[in-house]
Amino acid sequence: MSFDAKVFRILIASPGDVEEERSIIPEIIDEWNTINAVHTKVILMPIKWETHSAPMLGDRPQAIINKQIVKDCDLLVGIFWTRIGTNTGVSISGTVEEIEHFLKLEKPAMLYFSKAPVDPDEIDIDQFKVLKEFKEKIKLQGLIESYDTINDFKHKFSKQLSINIGNIINAALQNESSAINKRTTTKSNDKVDTQKAKIEEATINSAPVETEKLTDAQINDYLIKSISLLANREGWARIAAIGEYLQTYTPINYRELGFSKLQAFLKSKPELFEFKTEKSHPIIKLSKKNNPDSAYL
Secondary structure, three states: OOOOOOEEEEEEEEOOOHHHHHHHHHHHHHHHHHHHHHHHHHHHHHHHHHOOOOOOOOOOHHHHHHHHHHHHHHHEEEEEOOOOOOOOOOOOHHHHHHHHHHHHHHOOOEEEEEEEOOOOOHHOHHHHHHHHHHHHHHHHHHEEEEEEOHHHHHHHHHHHHHHHEEEEHHHHHHHHHHHHHHHHOOOOOOOOOHHHHHHHHHHHOOOOOOOOOOOHHHHHHHHHHHHHOOOOOOOOOHHHHHHHHHHHHHOOOHHHHHOOOHHHHHHOOOOOOEEEEEEEEEEEEEHHHHHHHHHHH
């Protein structure tokens, strides 16, 4: 059965010495889609320059690639081993130019550096030197990851992809909420803060009518999955964002269940969730005994 979904494009960026990793990433993305696409209404699309760009004249090759595919991607996955790539005239390599483009737009980028052994006779010393300098520089701008083997890369990327996609979904929901707030503000003379509060409460309390009665086990399953996807690195998620997610992507109807507010409903299940207030906003996370493994997401 067909369903509507949000599509997030994932750019695979690397020099030419990590072909095996480049082929593995789409496989892991496909596994994520298989497990998560239906219940999250989110689909991840792997993007490569060799499959998604087309011949075009009139500008630098990398500039054309940037216009055709890079600018529309939502997440970048960069992989390096012994090479940095070819200088573009603007940056030290096409891969680095794509990373710099993402950083400039404040889009998320996941960078991986292979520590796999290599035949010294196969190393281009100049390339390796520039790569090492780039690695030292980029470490100052965030967290990077290293791996020893292909299996090590598979394990790390699969787990870390789920973490970052959850953050991206959360950010997208917050952006949608902000857009709703702006549209509503133009139609009202109320103060902005008051209007935002009304929108958040309406989001939390509203849900599509569902004719099929959900069991407690099904409801708990939806709640656990939503919080797992929207949680930040420490495991906490905003209750308002969870309400938007449940309203948009699940059949849960809190009015039908007799709960006037999502917060009250969640607090009625202390065996599943923990609460605290951060900057006047209540946030929630799964209790340790109910925190699912990443493979479950």
